[in-house]
Amino acid sequence: MNARLDEHQIMSGKQEKAKYIFYFLALGGLICALPRRQDNESNKLFNGFCRTTRRTVEFGRTYVVKPKGRHQATIVWLHGLGDNGSSWSQLLEKLALPNIKWICPSAPTRPVAILGGFPRTAWFDVGELSEDSPDDFEGLDASAAHIANLLSTEPADIKLGIGGFSMGAATALYSATCFAQGKYGNGITYPVNLRAIVGLSGWLPGSRTLRNKIEGSHEAARRAASLPILLCHGICDDVVAHKFGENSAQYLSLAGFRYLTFKSYDGLGHYTVPKEMDEVCNWLHGRLGLEGSR
Numbered sequence: 001m002n003a004r005l006d007e008h009q010i011m012s013g014k015q016e017k018a019k020y021i022f023y024f025l026a027l028g029g030l031i032c033a034l035p036r037r038q039d040n041e042s043n044k045l046f047n048g049f050c051r052t053t054r055r056t057v058e059f060g061r062t063y064v065v066k067p068k069g070r071h072q073a074t075i076v077w078l079h080g081l082g083d084n085g086s087s088w089s090q091l092l093e094k095l096a097l098p099n100i101k102w103i104c105p106s107a108p109t110r111p112v113a114i115l116g117g118f119p120r121t122a123w124f125d126v127g128e129l130s131e132d133s134p135d136d137f138e139g140l141d142a143s144a145a146h147i148a149n150l151l152s153t154e155p156a157d158i159k160l161g162i163g164g165f166s167m168g169a170a171t172a173l174y175s176a177t178c179f180a181q182g183k184y185g186n187g188i189t190y191p192v193n194l195r196a197i198v199g200l201s202g203w204l205p206g207s208r209t210l211r212n213k214i215e216g217s218h219e220a221a222r223r224a225a226s227l228p229i230l231l232c233h234g235i236c237d238d239v240v241a242h243k244f245g246e247n248s249a250q251y252l253s254l255a256g257f258r259y260l261t262f263k264s265y266d267g268l269g270h271y272t273v274p275k276e277m278d279e280v281c282n283w284l285h286g287r288l289g290l291e292g293s294r
Contacts, residue, residue, distance in 0.1 A: 057142045060106025060121060062150070063089035069098035073159040073288045075196070076103045076147050078168025081112065082120040088165070095281055099290045101158075103150050107143065107167075123171040124205075129244055135205045137185040144175045144184060151192045159288050161196035163280075165272065166240060169202020173229075173248065176257070177206060180224040181213055196287050197229040198280055201240050201270055204248035211255040224256040228287045231261070232276050234268025 063085040079088050085104030092102045111117040113127040124139030151160045164172040176197045178190045185206070204210070214220045229252065233245030242264065249262040263279055284290070 057108050057146070059108050059146055060084060061086075062106065063104040065089050065093045065102035065104070067099055067101045070291060071101055071155075071158060072099040072290055073161060073195070073284075074101040074103060074151060074154045075161040075163055075198075075284075076105065076150050078105070078123060078147070078162070078164030078171050079107065079121075080164075080166035080168055080201075081122050081126075084121055091277075095277065097281055097284060097290065100284070100288075101154075105146065105150060110139070123167055126167065129203060129240060137206070140171065140174045140205055141178075141184045141186050141188075143171050144178050144190075145188070147171070147175055148190065148192045159195040160192055161194060161198070161284070161288070163196075163198030163200075164202065165200045166202055166270065169199030169231075170205055172197055172199050173202060173204045173252070174206065176227060176229060176252075177204075177210055177213075177255075180227065180255075180257070181217065181220045182223070194227060196284060197227060198284070199229070199231045199245075199248075200272055200276065200280075201233055201237055201245070202231070202248070203240055203244040204251055207248065207251040210251060214255045221256045225258045227257060228259045229257055229261070230263070230280065230283045230287075232263045232265065232279060234265045234270065236267055237270045239270035 061084070077085075077088050077092060079085060084106040086106075089102060089104040092104070107121040107123045109119050109121050110125065112120050112122050113125055122139075123143040124136040126136065127133055147162060151162075154160060162172040162175050164170075176194065178184050179192070179194045181190070183190050214224050231245055231249050233240075233242050235242045237245075246262065246264075249260060252260055261283065263276075265273070265276060268276065
């Protein structure tokens with residue numbers, strides 16, 4: 001893993017249709033930024049959440065893609081290291097999922113160990129990808145709580161999900177484990193009911209202890225078994241190696257997440273392509289029971 005994580009890489013492929021989906025586009029249409037006042041209010045809430053920790057957390061700007069059709073689901077989508085919510089909101093706005101509202105927050109700017117302490121937008125601190133390296137549970141809890149807060153104001157009949165790329169995928173998977181356990185790593189109750197998790201080119205934080213935590217609670221095992229998860233990973237990924245995605249799927253399965261799909265892509269590096277995003281669209285459409293046919 002290296003500083004290439006610092007960029008959100010997008011591959012368009014050869015098809016003309018894919019070009020307008022996967023290139024960065026000018027803001028417009030149904031993309032809008034939440035008022036800064038709301039971001040400040042959210043920051044106050046989650047600074048309170050982290051009051052007993054050493055860290056003050058201030059999240060960046062949040063972007064929203066409104067549904068073009070009847071609103072049936074809301075998904076928080078999380079960017080990778082060094083990116084922000086704007087770039088992914090522009091991509092997601094073009095997907096053929098008119099019944100989904102996308103919320104694309106921006107991570108706090110913090111020193112990142114793998115970059116020699118250089119400050120970048122990051123959902124948590126990371127030193128190296130290794131089963132022996134410590135996880136930044138303080139940072140993970142703060143980000144998972146911020147994401148849950150964004151979802152907590154959605155109407156009761158709306159299906160809720162979390163997805164992400166790279167570090168964003170890792171944070172989405174950590175949120176899935178919090179949902180299953182019914183609490184964050186610090187013991188505070190997890191407040192929302194998740195219906196879908198998507199992780200692209202990511203990994204699972206806290207993988208070594210997850211099975212024991214889930215198996216120790218009947219309710220946690222029940223929630224884990226009911227949560228659909230889609231993991232996608234490029235075989236040629238030289239930033240977050242394919243083995244980390246594969247191992248994450250194995251750890252989740254062993255912990256009781258039975259409703260899990262893992263997809264590998266030949267020739268794919270640390271970026272996304274139209275084929276992968278089509279897989280995401282089809283999977284979300286089926287798992288969330290969205291209107292229309294694909």
